[in-house]
Amino acid sequence: MADSKLQQIVEHAVAQVLDRTLPKLQAELVERVLAELPAVASQPAETAVGSAVRGNLVQAVAGIHAGTTQKEILRALLETGSVYGSRVALFVVKAGAATGWQGRGLGDDDAVKDFPLDMAAGPAAHAYQNRTVTPANIAEMDRRFVKQFGGPANEQIMVLPLVLKDKVAALLYADGGADGVLDGPSLEVLVMTTSAWLEVTSLRKQAQRDSSEAAPSVERAPVAPPVQPVSSFSDPFAAHTPKHIAPVAAPEPEPAAEVVEVASHATSASAAAPAAAADPFAGMSAEDADTHRKAQRFARLLVDEIKLYNQAKVAEGRRNKDLYDRLKEDIDKSRSTFQKRYGNTAAASGDYFQKEVVRSLAEDDYSVMGASFRK
Numbered sequence: 001m002a003d004s005k006l007q008q009i010v011e012h013a014v015a016q017v018l019d020r021t022l023p024k025l026q027a028e029l030v031e032r033v034l035a036e037l038p039a040v041a042s043q044p045a046e047t048a049v050g051s052a053v054r055g056n057l058v059q060a061v062a063g064i065h066a067g068t069t070q071k072e073i074l075r076a077l078l079e080t081g082s083v084y085g086s087r088v089a090l091f092v093v094k095a096g097a098a099t100g101w102q103g104r105g106l107g108d109d110d111a112v113k114d115f116p117l118d119m120a121a122g123p124a125a126h127a128y129q130n131r132t133v134t135p136a137n138i139a140e141m142d143r144r145f146v147k148q149f150g151g152p153a154n155e156q157i158m159v160l161p162l163v164l165k166d167k168v169a170a171l172l173y174a175d176g177g178a179d180g181v182l183d184g185p186s187l188e189v190l191v192m193t194t195s196a197w198l199e200v201t202s203l204r205k206q207a208q209r210d211s212s213e214a215a216p217s218v219e220r221a222p223v224a225p226p227v228q229p230v231s232s233f234s235d236p237f238a239a240h241t242p243k244h245i246a247p248v249a250a251p252e253p254e255p256a257a258e259v260v261e262v263a264s265h266a267t268s269a270s271a272a273a274p275a276a277a278a279d280p281f282a283g284m285s286a287e288d289a290d291t292h293r294k295a296q297r298f299a300r301l302l303v304d305e306i307k308l309y310n311q312a313k314v315a316e317g318r319r320n321k322d323l324y325d326r327l328k329e330d331i332d333k334s335r336s337t338f339q340k341r342y343g344n345t346a347a348a349s350g351d352y353f354q355k356e357v358v359r360s361l362a363e364d365d366y367s368v369m370g371a372s373f374r375k
Helices: 002-041 048-054 057-065 070-084 122-130 143-149 184-214 269-278 286-309 311-320 323-342 346-350 352-361
Strands: 087-094 097-104 134-137 156-164 167-175
Touching (some): 057 070, 070 087, 070 097, 070 167, 156 184, 286 311, 286 346, 311 323, 323 352
Antiparallel strands (some): 087 097
16 A cells, blocks of 8 residues: 555656656757757748748647657658658668658558668668768659659659667658659758657656656565666667568567557567677666666767757868867757766766767767867
């Protein structure tokens, strides 16, 4: 009885914190996107239509933020993205292969479902390998895709990678169709917003799981905590396996779920052994290992936010090798936030924020940060 009451108190406290924090976070994300709009709007508009739709970019971001599940967020990306590209399609990437999920403007919304996209060459391969937005001509696109779905009147297309943590989880194809509407900068903002919001919702679910596990139970014997990989970020495409890829030997059974539902966290005893061997925190106590993992995730979230709202500065800083000077205020502020949370914990020795800045912003090239960046 006492344990049940304690659990209710913990759940109520966590819910209150989330209710206070998430609206503030959402408002801040919208404000930061709004701050970037002048840079987008300053670029020459191809058409009057393109100029008009830019004015609705904040509403489009808010539409993505309105999603509370991964499926809703990804559908919102397609819905809002179809305003800035007459034809859009989302392809799930697994094991280097891309298969269609849904599209807009291609006829039936499900017409692209399970279409195997050629990843050997062309803009899709470039966007995947370099994790960068890739504009191209329709002639460079997968011929089977063009044969089935046709191409835009002006022949201009683009492929945008949706990056979740360290990998490209999906590719967004976009073109202007017959109307010629293709607003690349706005589509890029929407894709990066989607990535950030998927991270926020994942962290919220993780916090809720942690709160439910916080209450002790006297009825069950202590069980050793399961070993987790370095990042416990929930992959929204974990349950989606391309049909044209041969299964590996003795695969784990796929959960009966929609394409974007998170795969079950349950693992077999035989699978736990290799995971433990690859876990860099395997020799630590369960508490310290969990602190290190959370510190890594928090550092990545902070740096992802800097990258999301300073795309132009990041590109210029990489070219001129003065990235820190251009982003000093944002980097120092985020570093201070990280230090306040993890500076006096077991994870302090990992220096995760510094490493993530160099890895994500400078692409592992320390010289890009500039002479004033402290080691």
